[in-house]
Amino acid sequence: MGVNLSELVSPREAEFQDLAGRSVAIDAHNTLYQFLSIIRDRMTGEPLRDSKGRITSHLSGLFYRTSRMIEAGITPVYVFDGEPPEFKRKTAEQRREIREEAERKWKEALEKGEREKVMTYAQGAARLTGEMIEDAKRVLDMMGVAWVQAPSEGEAQAAYMVGKGQVWASGSQDWDSLLFGAERLVRNLTVSGRRKIPRRESYIVVKPEIVELRDVLAGLGITREQLVCLGILVGTDYNPGGVKGIGPKGALKIVREKKNVEEVFHGVEWEHEATPEEIFEFFMNPPVKDVEVKVREPDFARLEGLLVEEYSFSRERIENTIRKLREIREKGRQTGLERFLGG
Numbered sequence: 001m002g003v004n005l006s007e008l009v010s011p012r013e014a015e016f017q018d019l020a021g022r023s024v025a026i027d028a029h030n031t032l033y034q035f036l037s038i039i040r041d042r043m044t045g046e047p048l049r050d051s052k053g054r055i056t057s058h059l060s061g062l063f064y065r066t067s068r069m070i071e072a073g074i075t076p077v078y079v080f081d082g083e084p085p086e087f088k089r090k091t092a093e094q095r096r097e098i099r100e101e102a103e104r105k106w107k108e109a110l111e112k113g114e115r116e117k118v119m120t121y122a123q124g125a126a127r128l129t130g131e132m133i134e135d136a137k138r139v140l141d142m143m144g145v146a147w148v149q150a151p152s153e154g155e156a157q158a159a160y161m162v163g164k165g166q167v168w169a170s171g172s173q174d175w176d177s178l179l180f181g182a183e184r185l186v187r188n189l190t191v192s193g194r195r196k197i198p199r200r201e202s203y204i205v206v207k208p209e210i211v212e213l214r215d216v217l218a219g220l221g222i223t224r225e226q227l228v229c230l231g232i233l234v235g236t237d238y239n240p241g242g243v244k245g246i247g248p249k250g251a252l253k254i255v256r257e258k259k260n261v262e263e264v265f266h267g268v269e270w271e272h273e274a275t276p277e278e279i280f281e282f283f284m285n286p287p288v289k290d291v292e293v294k295v296r297e298p299d300f301a302r303l304e305g306l307l308v309e310e311y312s313f314s315r316e317r318i319e320n321t322i323r324k325l326r327e328i329r330e331k332g333r334q335t336g337l338e339r340f341l342g343g
Contacts, residue, residue: 045122
């Protein structure tokens with residue numbers, strides 16, 4: 001979810017090839033939720049499952065989408081959430097209730113044969129468990145793909161890594177990366193491709209989008225501090241819904257006129273558990289840590305065994321994808337050797 005800046009910000013559309021040679025710190029939880037929501041049976045809304053009935057949509061999306069990024073020359077570094085701030089607990093509880101309600105409506109839509117509603121409610125009922133997260137890390141390890149554990153919010157850690165020069169951009173569907181200070185955000189990286197339009201028998205092509213923080217601030221005529229205030233007015237994960245009656249354009253007008261958090265929120269009807277000052281401080285100074293981005297040695301044999309034997313994936317498709325990954329890795333070794341010998 002997070003803050004919605006789509007009315008105010010116009011990202012630059014890109015092709016996968018434009019990101020070749022770049023490294024991106026990807027919000028792992030955000031991405032896994034996407035896969036759990038999108039990779040489902042169009043008729044029943046059911047996620048992919050293995051022969052034992054375990055959900056595998058997240059692993060399917062993670063494996064194939066990560067492979068596609070690697071084929072395009074992109075280096076993904078997945079960042080997993082740690083402990084959320086205390087004032088996010090209410091949001092988590094609200095989301096749990098929303099998922100439960102979506103699951104109830106999903107079952108009703110199935111009984112009534114309401115196909116479009118089935119998929120909509122099924123997506124809203126997606127749950128990411130601790131076991132799913134650990135399985136995802138295991139798959140990444142076997143693929144030789146780096147991942148790091150954030151002390152708190154993954155997007156905050158990703159933004160910190162961009163600032164340190166460890167990665168080129170933060171990768172997420174949410175705009176929160178900008179509030180956390182990420183100099184560059186890539187959206188649609190893990191969902192690009194052909195996508196069906198809800199309730200219509202037509203499709204659109206979704207492409208990666210690049211957002212530069214400096215361009216956003218210059219275009220809106222505000223500072224990062226003002227951008228954070230704007231986000232809080234509109235609504236973030238820590239104050240869903242924001243301030244009633246204030247939309248993105250209204251929030252922009254307010255932060256342009258009132259320069260700091262005290263002025264912006266003075267006299268505002270505030271209905272959330274955390275104060276605006278607490279949320280502002282969290283965005284400006286979130287818990288982050290210095291991390292070493294370790295590129296692990298892949299174990300393709302174990303990876304194939306895990307996905308095919310353990311999780312019932314298509315052997316042919318897995319073998320074809322792993323063969324491409326092997327070829328890419330071998331080509332990289334040859335290039336490195338040639339540079340060494342030529343140097």
